[in-house]
Amino acid sequence: MWARAARDLAAYREAVVNAVDGEDYPLSVRQTAPVLDPATGTMPVAIPGALGAVAGPASVLAHFHDAKLWKLRAMLIKGRLERRGDHWIFVATEYIPPPGPFAVIARARKATAKYLATRRPRPEVAFDVIQRIWIDAANVEDP
């Protein structure tokens, strides 16, 4: 049932497990060599006790960008965090594979139309400002 999620996650060397603490704040901890069991959707995770994580809703994010902040890709598995003995286990409950670029664009256009549906006048982007900032950015030393 979790074969696709396990296969997609295997493409990343690291992932981040996200949970909630006792005051209901989210928290995240990076995991090295994450392996999701394709049969059970479970994955052992290491979360230091000092962070105060509690059992409950959780997720796992894996993402990549290169040194120039490009070639972006990411995936998110929703689930829950369970305590089993002395260890934390992430249990997957939902995985939707990342959409392709055209689907991302279509969704963004739909969301934009909805966000602007009742707004008049429609905002106009100051592209002259954007172009000036791009020129200035070329002179940023050691970004």
Added chain:
Amino acid sequence: MPTTALKFAIPADAERIICRYRTCEFSTLAKNGTPITRPMGARWLADGRFLLTTSIGMPQKAFHIRRDPKVSLLFSEPMGSGIARPGAVLVRGNAVCDDRIVSDSSSVPELEDYLRENIFARQPAGRMMSSLVGRLLAPSYYMRLLIYVTPVRMDYWPDRNFAAAPEKIEVDRVG
């Protein structure tokens, strides 16, 4: 670097991580309490708050924050940062995201700084988003919602042993 106006002390290596890592893993809470986490660029402001932005074409995180302001940022991906001894910093805090669409980036000075230094200078290929093709495909890309995060707790891993207990950074009231 924001330290001159900060009201709390932070190790220099932790500050470098926050300021130089290209992305953080930013978590908001869905209606059922599930942390929804995305890689995002974040800028640490002089008053100790963090600035992030999202396009109105991807407003879910803004909706989450308006319902529940509790968020976290984990700076743990060193790719491109040039930091020789990478560690990680976890920030937990309270966010605000007003329903104000910023389409003139010069109208908010810290937004212009964020775009110039945190995004454009670090992501040169992103310039295609302001090309004719980019404007046609994603006309709302530069219609931004601003997210400000006030930290309430920060934890710091000086190295990449994430199973070890992090060092707690005492956070005074900021903002």
